[in-house]
Amino acid sequence: MKYYAVRNGHKSGVYNNWSDCESQVKGYSGNQYKSFNSRAEANAYMNSGSNSNSSRSSYRSSSSSSGSGSRSRSSYSNSSSSSRAPYSNSPSRSSYGSLNASSSSSYGSSRSSYGSSYSSSSSYSSSYSSSSSSSSSSSSSRTVNIYTDGASKNNQGAKQGKSTAGFGVYYGPGDSRNYSGRVTGEQTNNRGELYGIHKALKNSVEESKSSSNTKYFIHTDSQYSKDAITKWGNSWEKNGWKTSTGSDVINQDVIKECRDMVRTLKSKNVDVEIVKVKGHSGNHGNDQADKLAVEGCSK
Amino acid sequence: MKYYAVRNGHKSGVYNNWSDCESQVKGYSGNQYKSFNSRAEANAYMNSGSNSNSSRSSYRSSSSSSGSGSRSRSSYSNSSSSSRAPYSNSPSRSSYGSLNASSSSSYGSSRSSYGSSYSSSSSYSSSYSSSSSSSSSSSSSRTVNIYTDGASKNNQGAKQGKSTAGFGVYYGPGDSRNYSGRVTGEQTNNRGELYGIHKALKNSVEESKSSSNTKYFIHTDSQYSKDAITKWGNSWEKNGWKTSTGSDVINQDVIKECRDMVRTLKSKNVDVEIVKVKGHSGNHGNDQADKLAVEGCSK
RNA sequence: CGACACCAGAUUGU
DNA sequence: ACAATCTGGTGTCG
Numbered sequence: 086m087k088y089y090a091v092r093n094g095h096k097s098g099v100y101n102n103w104s105d106c107e108s109q110v111k112g113y114s115g116n117q118y119k120s121f122n123s124r125a126e127a128n129a130y131m132n133s134g135s136n137s138n139s140s141r142s143s144y145r146s147s148s149s150s151s152g153s154g155s156r157s158r159s160s161y162s163n164s165s166s167s168s169r170a171p172y173s174n175s176p177s178r179s180s181y182g183s184l185n186a187s188s189s190s191s192y193g194s195s196r197s198s199y200g201s202s203y204s205s206s207s208s209y210s211s212s213y214s215s216s217s218s219s220s221s222s223s224s225s226s227r228t229v230n231i232y233t234d235g236a237s238k239n240n241q242g243a244k245q246g247k248s249t250a251g252f253g254v255y256y257g258p259g260d261s262r263n264y265s266g267r268v269t270g271e272q273t274n275n276r277g278e279l280y281g282i283h284k285a286l287k288n289s290v291e292e293s294k295s296s297s298n299t300k301y302f303i304h305t306d307s308q309y310s311k312d313a314i315t316k317w318g319n320s321w322e323k324n325g326w327k328t329s330t331g332s333d334v335i336n337q338d339v340i341k342e343c344r345d346m347v348r349t350l351k352s353k354n355v356d357v358e359i360v361k362v363k364g365h366s367g368n369h370g371n372d373q374a375d376k377l378a379v380e381g382c383s384k
Numbered sequence: 385m386k387y388y389a390v391r392n393g394h395k396s397g398v399y400n401n402w403s404d405c406e407s408q409v410k411g412y413s414g415n416q417y418k419s420f421n422s423r424a425e426a427n428a429y430m431n432s433g434s435n436s437n438s439s440r441s442s443y444r445s446s447s448s449s450s451g452s453g454s455r456s457r458s459s460y461s462n463s464s465s466s467s468r469a470p471y472s473n474s475p476s477r478s479s480y481g482s483l484n485a486s487s488s489s490s491y492g493s494s495r496s497s498y499g500s501s502y503s504s505s506s507s508y509s510s511s512y513s514s515s516s517s518s519s520s521s522s523s524s525s526r527t528v529n530i531y532t533d534g535a536s537k538n539n540q541g542a543k544q545g546k547s548t549a550g551f552g553v554y555y556g557p558g559d560s561r562n563y564s565g566r567v568t569g570e571q572t573n574n575r576g577e578l579y580g581i582h583k584a585l586k587n588s589v590e591e592s593k594s595s596s597n598t599k600y601f602i603h604t605d606s607q608y609s610k611d612a613i614t615k616w617g618n619s620w621e622k623n624g625w626k627t628s629t630g631s632d633v634i635n636q637d638v639i640k641e642c643r644d645m646v647r648t649l650k651s652k653n654v655d656v657e658i659v660k661v662k663g664h665s666g667n668h669g670n671d672q673a674d675k676l677a678v679e680g681c682s683k
Numbered sequence: 684c685g686a687c688a689c690c691a692g693a694u695u696g697u
Numbered sequence: 698a699c700a701a702t703c704t705g706g707t708g709t710c711g
Contacts, residue, residue: 310709
């Protein structure tokens with residue numbers, strides 16, 4: 086399933102087929118639209134506006150809902166570029182681990198968890214155009230999308246200690262928070278992925294000291310990292326960080342710190358969500374983070 | 385490392401540096417010489433003489449030995465060329481898959497593959513070469529060089545079934561065995577490469593019914609095809625044709641038939657060797673095979 | 684066994 | 698510069 090986000094058109098919103106999307110952008114001068122593999126990605130695009138997502142707020146976040154609800158937010162805005170055609174391919178998923186004890190776990194998520202949404206046929210309605218922001222009574226709810234990635238050079242020779250690992254964190258074009266770093270300790274791809282998320286969380290904790298009402302989406306293509314932090318970590322905390330086969334959990338130093346930071350943010354009422362995205366699928370943010378990660382290998 | 389084949393000079397042979405070569409051709413009217421990336425290529429040039437490589441034989445291979453063993457024994461001998469240049473280590477491997485049970489394999493792989501070839505010094509002097517032929521007391525040992533190549537048009541749209549693949553087999557100018565064909569089944573570049581080798585093997589099996597004491601060199605630029613037939617195939621036969629990641633081996637139909645034909649030839653004491661050559665490097669045989677392969681895409 | 688990454692090599696194309 | 702066809706291997710977990 087593809088998602089077409091129309092940021093600037095006759096009627097902005099996210100559509101699930103090309104023809105609906107086309108009718109909204111065709112003949113609309115200065116239109117802005119793009120296709121994505123996941124709803125979260127499409128939402129991120131809607132939220133990002135034309136400039137990066139730092140100071141200017143202007144847009145609004147869309148709290149989510151699950152399956153059938155409606156939603157969406159337009160908030161468009163200005164500026165140049167345009168275009169975009171559909172491309173890309175497959176699915177991806179997300180979900181959300183509990184992590185936070187309080188959640189009754191049973192099905193805790195409630196978080197957007199789109200992803201599984203497209204079960205079979207129809208599922209959810211095409212479009213939903215703009216509905217207004219509504220929901221949140223408070224004023225400016227801010228959304229920040231952070232893309233992280235890990236890389237390793239010569240990973241083949243990891244066993245012989247011949248590899249180097251780096252990580253990248255990307256917020257947007259020219260954003261001063263974009264970062265490229267070298268991993269310390271074991272030089273593995275997975276450690277690189279974790280370091281990226283770690284850095285993103287660290288930044289978020291810092292930022293949340295001076296601002297609030299922000300929701301952070303941390304995008305990673307590493308299922309391993311996401312599960313380690315939000316799912317497996319829950320069991321590991323209870324069993325003394327032992328793997329299912331009895332061995333010690335690797336990279337637990339980084340994983341623990343990530344979990345701590347997530348807790349810190351939650352305690353301040355700052356939302357964080359780790360979103361799984363498909364790697365190398367023409368995703369701009371992921372691509373940029375990848376470049377930064379590769380650079381990090383040589384530091 | 386480069387190899388300089390002097391086909392016509394003060395003293396013909398294959399040299400491993402330019403100065404030695406230059407001294408043999410400088411001032412020699414009507415000289416013929418050329419540089420190559422591999423010994424096998426240089427030998428092929430020597431063999432091809434001015435006309436193609438069908439009837440006239442001549443030439444001998446210099447068997448050598450590997451690492452530390454005895455060494456040297458240049459059995460050369462006869463015929464025109466004569467002489468021999470000292471060369472030292474060899475690049476481009478040309479290992480030889482076991483495939484045939486008899487070979488003791490001990491020296492499989494040999495990572496060298498050029499690229500890294502110019503690594504250090506020493507180590508092994510390739511050779512391969514005739515092996516069997518030597519033993520035979522008989523007279524005329526014949527060598528046939530066959531160039532194969534695969535091509536695909538619109539390979540980008542392979543997934544959408546928009547590509548076509550062809551293959552070419554080249555023996556020499558005006559040779560009636562030169563062939564251009566269209567691939568059946570999946571239209572991919574790799575399948576094209578395999579088909580070229582398949583056709584060359586098929587021809588060789590047929591020819592070996594009425595002639596003997598021939599050594600066939602099948603030149604391909606596809607590392608994939610060479611490894612599939614002579615290296616990976618050994619493992620695949622044992623593990624039920626599963627890839628290292630657990631999926632089914634693609635193109636196994638063609639690969640199996642190729643391996644069968646190699647066995648058939650070996651059983652008749654006919655030598656076959658698949659030689660990896662660098663693509664698009666001004667290699668005449670490879671270039672011609674390429675043209676035939678491209679033609680094949682449109683059949 | 685499954686999943687997601689990270690690399691390495693080769694080729695074919697636009 | 699890009700993409701597609703192919704392989705081998707490691708990082709990690711359930």
